[in-house]
Amino acid sequence: MSNSAKVLDRAERIAEEVLFPAAETVDASDAVPTSHLDLLAAEGFYGVAGPPQFSEMSAEDTATAARVMEIVASGCLTTSFVWAQHHSAVMAATHSQRPGIAEEWLEPLCRGERRAGLAIIAATRPGPPAVRAEPVDGGWLLHGVAPWVTGWGLVDTLFTAARDASDTLVWSLLDAKESDTLRVTPVDMVAVAASRTVEVTFTGHFVPERRVTGTVPHEVYLQRDPATLRFNGSLPLGVATRCARLIGPSPLDAAIGDCRSTLDAAGPEQLPSARAAAAALALRAAGLLATTTGSAAVLRHRPAERLMREAMFLLVFGSRPAIRADLLDRLHHA
Template identity: 35%
Template sequence: MTIAPHPHPLVVRARRLADDLLAPHAERVDQEGVPVGHIDAVRRSGLLGLGAPREYGGAAAPAPVGREVAEILAGACCSTWFVQTQHHTPVATLTRSEGPVRQRLLGPLARGELMSGVAYAHLRAHPRTPVRATRERGGWRFDGTVPWYTGWGLNDVMLLAGVTDDDEALFAFTEAREQPGLVASEPMRLAALTAARTVSLELDGLWLPEESVALRQPYETWAAADRLKTVAASPAVFGVAEAALALLDATTAAPLRSRLGDVRDRAYALADHPDPEEHRAERLALRTRAHELMCAATTAAVVAGGGRSLTLAATPQRLAREALFLLVQGQTTQSRTAHLEALLG
């Protein structure tokens, strides 16, 4: 990663957080779970307000700063990065919202007084509707199953999505705790990022008032914007890859680092393109190529580490498992198909 001569203050804070806390404890966190202390440190750092409007206490940082911060955090401790990255979608949703929930929550979220998770990936299963939102008593009733919710026990609130009878995507805020109509499973044991405290949620008549709604729009309108986001290469992929390359000797790392830098530069240039509809195929190809290089880097780290890489206290195997996770994180039918086609040649 190229370091700017005068990095943004939030990049400096992210680097300090990564070097002083996240990276030194990453293996322990991987086995024991993201501790509240890590989340408190993220709150104090100001990173939760990264993209939030200044008038609400945020930093309104430009996209390149957000990407660099994500690379730093993911490369240091992917589990902590994944918990905190959920927070930025609710902030962005509230920034665009015109409902009363904006005034109630945007400031506390931007200042890190509250932390939010998200429960909306199930919308990508459409036309299946794992969660249905129906009108009831002047508000909305939610029924169904949220397959994945990350940060349980660490988040204060969640942004919950369902599909209405009019085929709209509806997003509303509620407290991230068990309550009438909402029950959480035991934390899932996963091959990677078990530490991020992911559960499933059973919704059976969870009722939320109209003033909790942050977004309501035709499903296809929401899905079109979502598809544009999910064709891009994730900064976390570059962060994990760089962390793996740092474990190799200079001769081994150099060619992989050069290829990774080329993909990163092109992917980020397209991410900043004024027309997100352009270059869709190339963006997908770059996403796939970034994944390939990440897997090559983490595999090289495992090989270089030899048998020691297989111990649970070893950094290479943690990074290799995190790479497996990032292969499917934010995956859609479109990105999955493109990746499989690339693998098949």
């Protein structure tokens, strides 16, 4: 058995034996169990985006990494949502050219000894930044509000983006703890509520230069950004896969395989449409499961009800203007 096959086999075992049996309990709870995250760390899944010495996969094996994310999401979307945020910090530590970053951060992140969330949307999306970086002696001050920061209380690190006056993104690794200059407000969501998603407010929050992983012009980042859409597409595929398994053999199985292949083969221009197709497929699959299940689908904290809420959540998660336009077109003409 190849290393990639071993990795996928372990992911399937965790999804089927641990995550899915507990998914309704997690959905109704205040936080993802740390035991779920500990298990993923112990099995090496916090290092899948890192260099080979921390994973059984090749660093270039993005298809296997995407499939692992899909499998974990098929077990419990909430757990996968917290865990998925971690990998951007791993990639930043892997590729950083800044002195000391890889030496200090890479191994503990890959082993899950440090666990990261993301606070990047406010600065990376098109338009004026909601989080700004001001240069000062020894580092930067962050100002603004970062929405949709997942894993508060479950992570110890925030991989954060802010934009300076020259429209350059400043990436950094911060401690995930409240202070006079970093405050959080919980976000009440209809799905994945146990992901402990918050809004973070920075008020002159100091970032020492040694915590900065790199800088990049915002325009350059936007040209690279579509590559992340492939991995985001794994989450709706996971939801669709779970629906298909609960329904039983059906044409949905082939549709999921086709959607996965389209995502894997898509280039930057095609990825928004492929990503939209995955979200639309999750919604279709959840609708089919609800209809197949019958009246029990409206009972709270049952698989059909939970998966329908999760499919709705994934219609808007990680969206971009091109994805939204494609989804609207698909839903108008469905």
